[in-house]
Every structure is written in C-alpha cells, then in structure tokens.
Amino acid sequence: MTHIRTDCFQLTNNIKLDQIKVFVTVAESKSFSEAAIRLQVSKSHLSKQIKDLELSLSVQLIQRTTRSMKLTQEGQVLLLKWKESLLNIEDSLKDLFDNSDEIKGNISINCVGGVIGEDIIGRIISEFTLKYPKVNIELDFSSNKIDIAKNRFDFVIRMGQLEDSELIVRRLGDIEICTVATSKYLSKSKKLSNPEDLKNHNCITGSIKKWTFVKNRKSSNEKEIFVSGNINCKSGRLIKHATLKSIGIGRLPKLYCREELKKKKLIPVFSEWNAKAIPISLLYLKSEFKPARIESFIQFIVKKFPEYSC
Template structure:
C-alpha cells in the first residue's frame, strides 16, 4: 500500500463513491443514488485505488465483491462518513436553533450586575435552552482573540473590526454625603479635590468640563483612603461619609432624592460616557445571538437615563 502523504489528500468524493458502490452492491445502483453516471463512478473508484495502491473491489462483467482490504476500508469509511454527515447537519442547523451557548463579557457594577444581569435573567427565562456565561472580569477584552461572543464596553470604540452599537450614554456625577461636606467643607472648583479624600476606582485623574464657557476644562489628580474597582463599594463608602465619589448617576439617584448624598459641583460636569454592545462582523450569526443582541438593545438603553 502507498503510505506517503499523498494518501491524506484523497478526494472525499472518491471515498463517497466507493462507499456507495459497496452499500448498493452495483455500480449502476450507486450511480443512480449519487445522481451520476456508471462510468464516472468507475473512474472515481479507479482513482481511489490508484491513490491507495490497493485493490478495493474485484469486478467482473457480471459481479463484484470487496477484497479483504476493501472490506476493512469500507467499514471505517462508512462510519467516518456518517460522522461527517452528522457534523455537517449539526453545523448547518446550529445557527437556526434557539439553543446553545453565548459568552458575554460586561462591565461590572450597576451596569453589569443590575441592568444587564436583570435583562439576562429575563432572557434565560424566555429561552431555557440557551446557556449564557456572563463574565465581569475587569480586563479589557480583545473580542477578536477571545472566546466571547458579545462585549459591553464603556468608552470610545476603537476597533473597526467589530460591530459596535451604542446603547446610550452614561451620566457621571460627583457625590458626597452631607456629613462629609459639613466636616470637610464644600467645594466650588475641581482643583479643591486635591485637599479631599476621593474614593477612586481605576481612574485617578478626574476630568471636568465647565458649564460656563469662559472656563477651561480641568483635569485633577485625586487620591484618598480607598481605591476599589467596584462601584457598589465606592457608593457605600460615600454614603458612610468616607469621602467623595465619582460614579454613574444610576448609583446615586435615589440617595440624592432622599438626601443621603449631594452633588458636589453645580457648575462643573463630567463628560458622558457611551456604552457599546460589541460583536463580530459575521454574516452567519446564530439565531440565539441575534435574539440576545436585539433583547439587550431593547431592554438596556431606556434604563441608562438617570431620574434625579
């Protein structure tokens, strides 16, 4: 038998022809099954035997039978082709089924844990055959290289290889408890933040835009006695009077209403931050992924508007 690497490139159609001949017991019936001619089937078998360097079927004008090598080859190829056909069927129907897995990476805090989390809960209840992995890792995910299907990301979109749908803008404010402001004094300008305990996340340079056009944009390096990348922790610390926090208004709107927190600045604002839903440019997007994208685009944007 020829054992060189050429045998690995044997035409799959020639193997299908051989299996069909062996199953049908005749060239004519096999040709009819594959919608081709008897002569073409004969050529395919001859090509396969030449490539393998072994006779698979002994044929005469009246009959045919498998050789011992042909019987062994037939058994293995028949099983392999069944697996291939099953894999093709599974792959081609997977995109149409509302089942399977979706991996989502999302910003944490109130955006991910509350808004997105609640939407995912509802989606799972409506689609019990879809498994969703929701990840809140803080590292900036490369969607092209990672295993994630969807990423929800705050900030400017830079990667043009992805589809980025803006879900809305997140309003950011600067807040402190009345007890802290009474103890440490009220602020009128961002530069005064240098003299205060600021509760920070990953960003320690706070940028402010004046509502008065005669003023210039200000960026201040801040510090304090607590740094944490979880907004809920910073929010709770501000409530206890431990310092000044800068958070999405969504965290603080109820606390402002009931007087537990106050807005620190009236004449200085923080730029709004866009929230994007990112996914691959894929013409063959599975139905389950399309459904989740549409669901999130309907559920999340209305909730980004703070009601202070």
C-alpha cells in the same frame, strides 16, 4: 436525508470526502452505472475518483472486469467503516439544520460587575431566559482584559472608549456620571467652584484617576484633572459608602446613587461642570452565520438595556 457538499473537504494523503462518498455509493450499488445514476455524474468521473482514491491509499479497493466488479478485502473493511462515518455526518448535519432556527444552547458572557452587571445585565438575562428557557447563560464578572476568542466568550460587555478592535461593537447606551459629596464634607472643606479645585480635596478614586468634565454639557469646553485621595478601589459600592461617610468626593455612575441624590444624602459638587457620560458596549466576534440564540440575545439586550438603565 440532508445532502451536503463533500467535494471541498480534504482529508489526509490528499483524500477527499467526495471520493469516499463515491466509493461507498459504487460499493453499495455494485455497479458503476447504477452509482452514476444515483450521484448524477458520468461513469468516467466515478472511475477517475475511485482510481485517484486507490492511488492515494496505495491499496486496490475494487476489482473490475468489463462485466462485473467486486470489493477487495481492504475495500470491504473500509466500506463498513466509511459507510457508518458518512451516516454519522449526515445525521449530525440533519440535526444542525433541523434545529438552526430554534433558540437554544449556551451563551457565555463576560461583563463589568457592580450595579450594571449584577442589577441591570442580571435582570436582562433573567428576562431573556424566561422567554427562551432552552438557553443556558454563564455570566462572568472577572475584570481582567479578556481575549474573547481565546476565552471562548460569546459576548463581552465593557464601559468606556474602546481600543480599535476587530470585534463588532454595539453601543448599548451611555452611563451618566456624577461627582458627589455629602453636605458635611463640603461644609468643612475648601470651596469648590471648578474642577481644578479638586486638587485640594480628598477624592475617592476607582480605576480612573483622570477625571474629565465639560461645562454646561458642551464638549467644546472640557477639562481633565488628575485627582488623588486616601482610598482607591474598583468597587462603585465601596466608593459610595466612603463618600457617604464624608471621607471625600466620589465619582459614580448615577445608577449607584439615585436614592441618595433624591434624599440629598449626596449632592453634586458642581452646578455647571458635569462628568462626561461613559459609553457601555456589547462586543462580539464577527461572524457571517450566527446561531439563533446569539442573534436573539443581541437584539434583546440592545432593546432592553435602555429600559433598565434609565
């Protein structure tokens, strides 16, 4: 049977779980001497524990003489209830310890949507559940700011620079961003030579309207430009669709438009100026003791994300 520490658990009326365990052991043994041997403590310690328990309850549980002891009526009632409760505690902890290294249970994840969430994270999750079929995963794409503890998520996956947080942040990688348009749009619009020229163009925007660029990928030469346009939405797929229609200039993760760039349906608008890559991170609560499924998922996604996003 699993042995647990009960001295640190305090119940109502200053009653400790350890006192209940002492009472049940004494009652079952029908002897303080025998109970002391079983619990490997002194008789005087047991007597004090029982006395303190009775004082907390304001009820006598055991009638004692120099030669014998017997339970009061109240003691008999509580013995039946407390014995069953202790057995339930022991059984539940035994199950926990027996299964502590088994990778199973539920994982809840809040994630960015689009190609990253649906295609990359979705594929990683599928592969993870194939490897660990006893794990159930719930994937949520709501984009509102999430309180990971309040909403009971195990993980949150976010893009961008993150505010200071008490959460653990594991960087999964960097998402390359490209600023693109069709040759048709560029041929009929004002010339673009540096990011400041974007002020004269119709820019299809998402949640970010301040676009940051670095020249020749050197952070020492950086420009931030506020852009505007007649379409604003938080869907990368819609931004790509509008850009392909030659409505304006779009800024997208390269993951969204690899084929279009390869076939020159979309072309970069600058040769020297590049959008800054955006970090993507896995966030989770600090915990000294992580279930096997949580630790396994962390290691799995950290390893697999670069493989699927390159």
